[in-house]
Amino acid sequence: MKKALAMILALMMVLSLAACGNGDNPQNSTAGGESKAPVETQNSNEGGEVANKDKPLVWFNRQPSNSSTGELDMDAMNFNKDTYYVGFDANQGAELQGQMILDYITAHIDEIDRNGDGVIGYVLAIGDIGHNDSIARTRGVRKALDTAVEENGAIKSDPVGMNADGSATAVKDGKLTIGGKEYTVRELASQEMKNSAGATWDAATAGNTITTWVSTFGDQIDVVASNNDGMGMAMFNAWSNENKVPTFGYDANSDAVEAIANGYGGTISQHADVQAYLTLRVLRNALDGVDIDTGIGTADDAGNVLSDDVYKYDDSQRSYYALNVAVTADNYKDFLDATVPYAPVSNQLDSTAHPTKNVWLNIYNAADNFLSATYQPLLQKYDDILNLNVEYIGGDGQTEANITNRLGNPSQYDAFAINMVKTDNSASYTSLLEG
Numbered sequence: 001m002k003k004a005l006a007m008i009l010a011l012m013m014v015l016s017l018a019a020c021g022n023g024d025n026p027q028n029s030t031a032g033g034e035s036k037a038p039v040e041t042q043n044s045n046e047g048g049e050v051a052n053k054d055k056p057l058v059w060f061n062r063q064p065s066n067s068s069t070g071e072l073d074m075d076a077m078n079f080n081k082d083t084y085y086v087g088f089d090a091n092q093g094a095e096l097q098g099q100m101i102l103d104y105i106t107a108h109i110d111e112i113d114r115n116g117d118g119v120i121g122y123v124l125a126i127g128d129i130g131h132n133d134s135i136a137r138t139r140g141v142r143k144a145l146d147t148a149v150e151e152n153g154a155i156k157s158d159p160v161g162m163n164a165d166g167s168a169t170a171v172k173d174g175k176l177t178i179g180g181k182e183y184t185v186r187e188l189a190s191q192e193m194k195n196s197a198g199a200t201w202d203a204a205t206a207g208n209t210i211t212t213w214v215s216t217f218g219d220q221i222d223v224v225a226s227n228n229d230g231m232g233m234a235m236f237n238a239w240s241n242e243n244k245v246p247t248f249g250y251d252a253n254s255d256a257v258e259a260i261a262n263g264y265g266g267t268i269s270q271h272a273d274v275q276a277y278l279t280l281r282v283l284r285n286a287l288d289g290v291d292i293d294t295g296i297g298t299a300d301d302a303g304n305v306l307s308d309d310v311y312k313y314d315d316s317q318r319s320y321y322a323l324n325v326a327v328t329a330d331n332y333k334d335f336l337d338a339t340v341p342y343a344p345v346s347n348q349l350d351s352t353a354h355p356t357k358n359v360w361l362n363i364y365n366a367a368d369n370f371l372s373a374t375y376q377p378l379l380q381k382y383d384d385i386l387n388l389n390v391e392y393i394g395g396d397g398q399t400e401a402n403i404t405n406r407l408g409n410p411s412q413y414d415a416f417a418i419n420m421v422k423t424d425n426s427a428s429y430t431s432l433l434e435g
């Protein structure tokens with residue numbers, strides 16, 4: 001009886017402590033429902049002896065850069081000595097996506113041209129015209145299908161809108177020679193999928209747009225390409241599945257991989273399992289005060305290590321880039337669950353040597369398919385493995401303020417992981433840490 005009473009009392013204390021932590025910030029809503037208030041830990045930043053501006057910071061998924069020129073924002077990447085970016089190799093992935101589509105066309109050349117007019121027509125859903133990764137993917141598709149037009153040494157990535165007669169200036173009609181025969185390829189239409197509230201990469205917009213495209217082009221559309229699976233699957237579900245038109249995306253979200261069995265053409269894994277690990281790992285290393293390569297290129301004390309076929313590090317850009325893999329009918333069965341931690345880095349860290357630390361992390365748009373269905377579930381598994389107590393904040397995908405408003409008290413955290421709405425906006429966050 002006494003024991004039970006003691007347990008109830010202990011439980012009440014824990015609950016009231018947790019409530020205090022959250023009580024400071026009435027706006028604390030989390031992405032994906034996991035709510036973790038900062039905990040008081042033995043080695044945590046008690047008394048705030050580390051200034052916020054000196055705490056480890058990782059940018060992820062949206063690389064600080066100028067959204068018009070693509071130039072990297074090195075001030076943001078060098079915010080302090082423990083600042084890094086984690087993403088994936090956009091150019092290598094974009095080439096793979098273009099090649100995957102070209103390979104599919106080549107292998108299916110006898111049936112790809114649905115209306116037999118000698119023109120292979122495709123439509124393209126663009127995610128965010130100011131996002132380097134989206135731009136790279138648009139370029140990759142255009143390059144592989146020979147529809148690319150260069151300007152000042154770079155392939156144009158602007159959407160064409162409608163291009164029924166091939167007169168658009170951002171693309172040209174391409175020529176592909178397959179089996180000794182020449183085919184024309186035309187980008188019939190492309191558009192940035194932005195909703196009326198301003199959210200980009202918007203799947204619902206893509207689902208509506210395919211219907212408009214089909215009403216104009218009908219069976220001239222032979223291939224559907226998308227900068228990501230969220231938009232790709234919306235178009236597949238709205239039209240191309242039923243009409244047996246190959247549709248290609250990017251991200252290898254579980255639903256898209258599963259759809260390959262039903263005719264989704266293919267996708268690219270950007271190795272989110274490696275990226276989510278790196279996102280939290282660089283923070284863990286900085287907090288432990290160990291070499292940044294620990295558990296990355298060099299095995300840690302639990303045996304976690306990555307081989308260089310899954311990532312690369314560019315010191316001059318302070319950036320880790322995961323490498324991409326094409327997922328098609330040939331290998332999709334190996335990718336059916338996108339939320340499984342990568343085995344070589346899934347060993348639990350010892351909590352004495354690596355005590356719990358508090359991390360503030362935001363997802364720029366809680367409705368983004370890739371980030372909410374693939375990336376965040378992975379982060380939530382790695383946070384346990386790495387003994388990090390992460391508070392997840394889900395943004396609305398439209399304004400930075402919606403997110404920064406919920407970083408009212410940075411002193412409560414030991415480290416920060418940031419996913420900006422717009423790649424130009426690093427200062428919206430760093431100013432809060434400097435203040």
Ligand code: BGC
Nearest residue numbers: 061133201228250251368370
């Ligand atoms: C993913 C997209 C996602 C975007 C968000 C990209 O890397 O491929 O699916 O919408 O990140 O920034």
